[in-house]
Amino acid sequence: MTILQEPAFAKVNLTLDVLGRRPDGYHDLKSVMQTVSIRDDVTLTLGTGEPWRLTCNWEDIPTGPENLAWRAAETFFRNARRDPGGLTIDILKRIPVQAGLAGGSADAAAVLRALNRYCDFPFSILALAELGSLVGSDVPFCVLGGTAMVEGRGERLRKLPDLPECFFVVCKPDFSVSTPELYEKLDRTAIAKRPDHRAMESALLAGDLAKVAENLWNVFDPVVTAEHLELNYIKSICNTYGSLGQQMTGSGSAVFAMMPSFEYAAVVCNMLKDNYPQVYIARSV
Numbered sequence: 001m002t003i004l005q006e007p008a009f010a011k012v013n014l015t016l017d018v019l020g021r022r023p024d025g026y027h028d029l030k031s032v033m034q035t036v037s038i039r040d041d042v043t044l045t046l047g048t049g050e051p052w053r054l055t056c057n058w059e060d061i062p063t064g065p066e067n068l069a070w071r072a073a074e075t076f077f078r079n080a081r082r083d084p085g086g087l088t089i090d091i092l093k094r095i096p097v098q099a100g101l102a103g104g105s106a107d108a109a110a111v112l113r114a115l116n117r118y119c120d121f122p123f124s125i126l127a128l129a130e131l132g133s134l135v136g137s138d139v140p141f142c143v144l145g146g147t148a149m150v151e152g153r154g155e156r157l158r159k160l161p162d163l164p165e166c167f168f169v170v171c172k173p174d175f176s177v178s179t180p181e182l183y184e185k186l187d188r189t190a191i192a193k194r195p196d197h198r199a200m201e202s203a204l205l206a207g208d209l210a211k212v213a214e215n216l217w218n219v220f221d222p223v224v225t226a227e228h229l230e231l232n233y234i235k236s237i238c239n240t241y242g243s244l245g246q247q248m249t250g251s252g253s254a255v256f257a258m259m260p261s262f263e264y265a266a267v268v269c270n271m272l273k274d275n276y277p278q279v280y281i282a283r284s285v
């Protein structure tokens with residue numbers, strides 16, 4: 001038996017624009033995504049000689065072929081024309097679920113990276129990201145990681161300059177948002193403000209953290225905040241205690257704040273933790 005271990009990092013959306021509905025029912029996006037250090041740990045055991053199995057320390061996570069990590073393994077072996085001779089996937093989950101942090105996609109990307117390494121790199125990183133797009137929209141970015149412009153359904157990636165060292169506070173409130181319903185709601189809403197991608201790219205190129213924070217914008221944020229005013233409460237705590245900028249990530253419901261130092265992040269974390277057990281300090285990765 002062979003045991004492979006791989007970290008799976010969460011993402012936040014520094015920007016997120018929804019451009020329109022496609023013929024396949026999905027929406028085209030344009031988003032600057034950033035990997036952050038909240039991580040799951042994925043362990044693969046190959047050659048078990050038994051039927052495939054998936055375990056996870058969080059009860060609500062599906063443990064069958066519908067889990068993105070399982071689908072990633074299937075997709076990899078099919079395309080690499082290999083057979084692991086039995087596989088167990090163990091996921092130690094720390095990334096909050098239904099949060100907009102791409103936890104499931106991060107696990108899937110970790111599976112792809114680990115298997116590609118084990119098989120001596122049959123796929124380039126971009127080919128591996130392309131395989132990821134067969135598994136889920138956020139998987140290609142999670143394969144690449146870092147700071148990147150993501151377009152289409154998530155399959156078109158362009159590496160951007162790394163975000164300068166930055167601490168994030170990430171806070172997941174107790175409610176979740178249905179992603180399909182949110183897209184439908186957005187279809188019925190006139191989008192009043194969209195992210196300024198040119199300004200965001202310039203800020204990244206200049207390594208100007210304050211400007212990056214100034215240009216955070218996610219078109220889903222006002223739609224979700226209108227129904228869940230508690231997001232404003234979380235954002236106002238972040239803002240009051242020194243955040244450079246804050247907003248919801250992905251389709252929510254987690255909010256992240258960019259903090260100027262670990263110390264500031266610790267203060268915000270302390271202010272939120274009594275009301276919000278799922279609050280974390282993270283670094284950009």
Ligand code: C5P
Nearest residue numbers: 025026027028029136137153179180183
């Ligand atoms: O990617 P995920 O499976 O989380 O998407 C859930 C739903 O959100 C999709 O079935 C679709 O209705 C909607 N969606 C979309 N456009 C995207 C991503 C998701 O319309 N780019």
